[in-house]
Amino acid sequence: MPKPPPVFDFHLLLLLTVISAINAAAGAWPITQQFKEAAQFYNSLSCPTIIVADKDGFLCSDQAVHVAMTLDSAYIRGSMAAVLSVLQHSSCPQNIAFHFVASATANASLLRATISSSFPYLNFQVYAFDDSSVSRLISTSIRSALDCPLNYARSYLANLLPSCVRRVVYLDSDLVLVDDIAKLSATQLGDNSVLAAPEHCNANFTYYFTPTFWSNPTLSLTFANREACYFNTGVMVIDLDRWRQGDYTRKIEEWMEIQKRMRIYELGSLPPFLLVFAGNIVPVDHRWNQHGLGGDNFRGLCRDLHPGPVSLLHWSGKGKPWARLDANRPCPLDALWAPYDLLQTPFTLDS
Numbered sequence: 001m002p003k004p005p006p007v008f009d010f011h012l013l014l015l016l017t018v019i020s021a022i023n024a025a026a027g028a029w030p031i032t033q034q035f036k037e038a039a040q041f042y043n044s045l046s047c048p049t050i051i052v053a054d055k056d057g058f059l060c061s062d063q064a065v066h067v068a069m070t071l072d073s074a075y076i077r078g079s080m081a082a083v084l085s086v087l088q089h090s091s092c093p094q095n096i097a098f099h100f101v102a103s104a105t106a107n108a109s110l111l112r113a114t115i116s117s118s119f120p121y122l123n124f125q126v127y128a129f130d131d132s133s134v135s136r137l138i139s140t141s142i143r144s145a146l147d148c149p150l151n152y153a154r155s156y157l158a159n160l161l162p163s164c165v166r167r168v169v170y171l172d173s174d175l176v177l178v179d180d181i182a183k184l185s186a187t188q189l190g191d192n193s194v195l196a197a198p199e200h201c202n203a204n205f206t207y208y209f210t211p212t213f214w215s216n217p218t219l220s221l222t223f224a225n226r227e228a229c230y231f232n233t234g235v236m237v238i239d240l241d242r243w244r245q246g247d248y249t250r251k252i253e254e255w256m257e258i259q260k261r262m263r264i265y266e267l268g269s270l271p272p273f274l275l276v277f278a279g280n281i282v283p284v285d286h287r288w289n290q291h292g293l294g295g296d297n298f299r300g301l302c303r304d305l306h307p308g309p310v311s312l313l314h315w316s317g318k319g320k321p322w323a324r325l326d327a328n329r330p331c332p333l334d335a336l337w338a339p340y341d342l343l344q345t346p347f348t349l350d351s
């Protein structure tokens with residue numbers, strides 16, 4: 001079988017990702033990053049005791065809070081901080097199961113060892129995501145970072161995680177929680193909804209899709225009779241049973257196939273989610289995704305919090321707090337990420 005061109009795009013993207021990872025780490029090769037061991041976190045007395053035969057039983061338990069995140073060498077510092085923040089603000093940290101999705105081409109044993117050495121007591125599993133299946137569907141977009149195949153892993157959680165996991169909170173790697181994740185995970189999804197997320201109904205959808213999309217009546221009718229609101233896919237509560245029943249992965253892939261032929265949107269993994277789910281999700285309080293703290297997509301300008309209470313800070317956008325802190329050019333709010341940074345600096349290694 002001849003190799004299709006997207007395979008070459010994938011390697012180019014991989015190269016760009018590696019280069020940006022090197023830049024982000026200010027010259028340090030990401031794989032040499034050493035992380036400190038986090039403190040152990042204990043359940044409070046009121047937490048239910050999860051009685052299971054083994055680790056697999058725990059990773060299946062309906063009583064556990066299930067969290068899914070991606071794991072790669074470029075963002076691992078962010079992932080470690082996110083995990084620490086989840087544990088630290090949880091009243092039942094020992095009842096959390098982490099499901100990490102890594103590229104099938106990544107060194108899973110290295111990722112596993114890295115997590116275990118910082119969180120020796122963590123209940124977690126690493127799943128291999130075959131990114132070649134999705135890179136076939138990815139069209140090149142203006143921001144190559146968004147086209148990293150692992151970005152699309154959130155669309156495949158229902159297949160990747162064992163079928164006994166029925167509900168999961170998906171989290172991006174560039175965020176920290178300052179509240180108990182059990183509250184977010186307990187979001188009521190009603191009789192039919194597949195997912196819940198904070199939504200923004202004043203967003204103008206015109207900008208998310210191309211004129212090709214809007215001028216095609218068959219396509220643009222997708223949003224007819226729907227109160228479609230924007231939502232950020234970096235924080236989602238997903239009913240995996242309903243997702244599997246409705247075959248939503250297939251529905252997202254169908255839009256990606258159309259995108260490859262016709263270019264109906266500019267950004268990466270977000271628009272297919274909007275096409276399938278916008279208008280049909282359960283709204284979550286905005287405190288659970290104070291997003292945009294990474295700043296402007298092109299210049300990385302600093303952003304402020306949206307008004308209101310804060311349970312989760314999300315550095316979506318181009319700038320990442322670890323990169324700005326390393327470069328000695330932090331934004332004011334990056335100081336709120338720093339306490340969760342587990343990176344072992346050369347100084348602390350020597351001491």
Ligand SMILES: *[C@@H]1O[C@H](CO)[C@@H](O)[C@H](O)[C@H]1NC(C)=O
Nearest residue numbers: 106107108109110111113114
């Ligand atoms: C993966 O990482 C481990 C260290 O945990 C190392 O021993 C091994 O050689 C690595 N494998 C590959 C294929 O790089």
Ligand SMILES: *[C@@H]1O[C@H](CO)[C@@H](O)[C@H](O)[C@H]1NC(C)=O
Nearest residue numbers: 201202203204205206207208
């Ligand atoms: C959305 O933006 C487009 C293009 O600027 C404009 O024509 C349209 O009126 C806007 N819609 C709303 C509801 O503001």
